[in-house]
Amino acid sequence: MRSLRTGALAVLTASVVALSMTGASAHDPDTPEGQAAARSFLADHLPADRHSVTGTADGVPCVDGKADIYPCKNVDLLSVLPLSAIGGGNGNDIWGWTDPSSGKEYAIVGRTNGTAFVDVSTPTAPKYLGNLPSNGGSSSWRDMKVYKDHAFVVADNISGHGMQVFDLTRLRTVTTPQTFTADALYRDFGPAHNIAINEETGYAYAIGSNTCRGGPHMVDIRTPKQPVNAGCVSEDGYTHDNQCVVYRGPDAGFQGREICFNSNEDTLTIVDVTDKSSPRQLVRKGYSGSQYSHQGWLTEDQRYFLLDDELDESSSSDKRTKTYVWDLQSLANPVHIGTYTSPATAIDHNQYIKGRYSYQANYQAGLRILDVSGVASGQLTEAGFFDIYPSGDAARFNGAWSNYPYFASGIVVISGIEQGLVVVRPNLDAVEPPPPGDKYENTTDVPIPDAGAAVTSSISVTGRSGNAPATLTVGVDIKHTYRGDLVIDLVAPDGTVYRLKSQNTDSGDNVITTYTVNASARAANGTWQLRVQDVYRADTGYIDSWSLQF
CATH class of the missing domain: 2.60.120.260 (Galactose-binding domain-like)
Structure with missing residues (x-):
């Protein structure tokens, strides 16, 4: 969600001491929607959960709708490392890295006070390797992505944080937990809410920073330890999250171009960033029911875009989680063709598509996995879930922040705001696909x-x-x-x-x-x-x- 201005933060200080929010806001002025989201998030803060599950030979299978204490469907539990075991604080974003030399898999776990590195190659017995401390203070909003065996880390509401660059190959020789230092620090912005990387081109996009009117701040990271400012995308102002790709979708006019799909608080905004010195906005498109356009992801054929809205549950009559399906046959005219309504009433957050499935981290509803086979008709179906917050499914900011589903082993790692690192294995081969028709x-x-x-x-x-x-x-x-x-x-x-x-x-x-x-x-x-x-x-x-x- 979007962060608060410094003045608004002062009002909340007494109730959120555990979530220290130092430094200036990443964008000023802020929108009422962004302020509302941040106020709600901070008001929902709870102490870290200390529940741990490790060392079971095969994990804990999902049987009769439960694995350990967690409600589930077609997803088994492998382990839980509480925040106290990975550096403390509260959890936020997560990403993953696979070592190309060994095939080992690692979780990169964001926390309010730093970034944890965990070896999940034995997913039932994950091993904490150490912490990269936050640069300049604590932040509830930290984000990271990976390119060329390096992690790139940003944080919001820390005026001098910049972008930390960490060489992940250093993890190969770690035997006991360490406190790490960054290999490089990019300082052309201070706070940033999020970061996206196009691994095919070698460009990072810091979003929600104190530059570029909050729009994507482009960085050339092709030499990872020597990042270079590449320009701004600022025409539509603040961007909350985005995905940038070399386009291979159905719109022939943009084949081979580098295109960013931006969730811009109240619109889906599509920008051609092939020429970094002169990015071209193709469209900004709103939709009925929008409250806070938060994040989204392309289907693998780049024809459809699934968008989540972080505040629509609170304002709608049925309170259920919604996913907005966009047809991108024409990049200049995306069409909202359907809305999936979940049986859960939680807030949707970060989602990522892998093959036939969208893996959504939906706060109190946990990990929800949607089958996108029917996306052409604007329809999605739930294939499985793992609820890391079993005490409720309300539209509040607790539980699953994000997930990473791209490991070759098939495991999925989930970051919990209170729970820490949760490692699961979906069993989606057993899921019956929707009726095939013709x-x-x-x-x-x-x-x-x-x-x-x-x-x-x-x-x-x-x-x-x-x-x-x-x-x-x-x-x-x-x-x-x-x-x-x-x-x-x-x-x-x-x-x-x-x-x-x-x-x-x-x-x-x-x-x-x-x-x-x-x-x-x-x-x-x-x-x-x-x-x-x-x-x-x-x-x-x-x-x-x-x-x-x-």
Whole structure:
């Protein structure tokens, strides 16, 4: 949420001593919505929870809706490290790092008084390695991301904090908990509420800082220990959170451009930042029911954007958590096509999409996992959850702040404001997908040769009248190490090729996702092919299955 101005903070000091808020605000003047969010957050402060779960051989399975003390569905508990075991304070944001040399997985846990590093390679027995202290004081809002084996850390309401740069490879030799120092400190802004990084381009975006009118402050981090100011995105003022990508979505006019999708308090604001010296705002789009546009994430085909609003639960009649679905067929004209309403009544916070699922950290409702298979029709369904705050589901600021779902092992780490680090394992293979409708599927395994010729898998479609739809959904399940090596195409019966995925630098494993193409100019009947090529040596895999949904 957005932070308070210094004057407003003085009113709250007596009730929030444990959350020391030093320094000037990251933006001035503030909006009434931002002030309201921050006041509510600080008023809901509770002492840290000391509940711990570690050392169980296989974790605690979710049975009959419970794992240990926590309500759950299709998600098992592996461990809980309370804040007292990872440096104290209260929790805030979280991210992850996988050591490319060893494959070890690490959680990077933000706290009011610093940043903790935890080895979660044995997820039932996580190991605390040490703390990077906050630069200049305590803050309830700390955020971090990773690029080239370095963590980049910012904090709000600390006037001189800047951006800490920490070389994560230092963790390889740590055997006992340490107090670390930063490897570099970027000082061209002081406080910042959030940070986003486009790992493909090597640019960081500090947002909600005391520069750029609170909009994205761009930093060239391609040499991580020597960050360089790259400019401002300030046309629409304060940005609360964003995602910046090299665009490969359906709008042909922006293919290959670097595009930022900004949650700007009352709008979704889309900006072309390819030219850092002259960023171009493409659109700012509001929506019915907006109260505080907080954060969102793209589906993997970059066609849809899921947006969460941090204050709409408090103002709506049913009080339930809502996720706003945007169709980005045209970047200049995003369309709000549906709203998912959760059975929970908590505030939604940070969400990240991996494959078929959106992993949402929704404060008192904990981790909620949504199946996005029906996103083309504006529909989402709940696939699982893990409630780290079992005492309630009210629209208040307690419980799960954020999560990180991108580890190859399949674990998800959750940061709890009172709870600390919670490590879980979703069991989503058991989740039944939504009814398929007119769905055609091929489940024959097709090996993909290493650095070889393209292979194809076919689906024969018969008995349909007319052309394919403008939203033909292609479900892909490819098992392959280093998925960045893969080029994936859909080939229509008349030979038209739709590029689903290009080669990139993504080092993750497997491609398990859905793509949407506009095939309305092609006849539906005939043989459709999924064509896959591995364009670089050293990794292998196979097409497990794929499908067409009309």
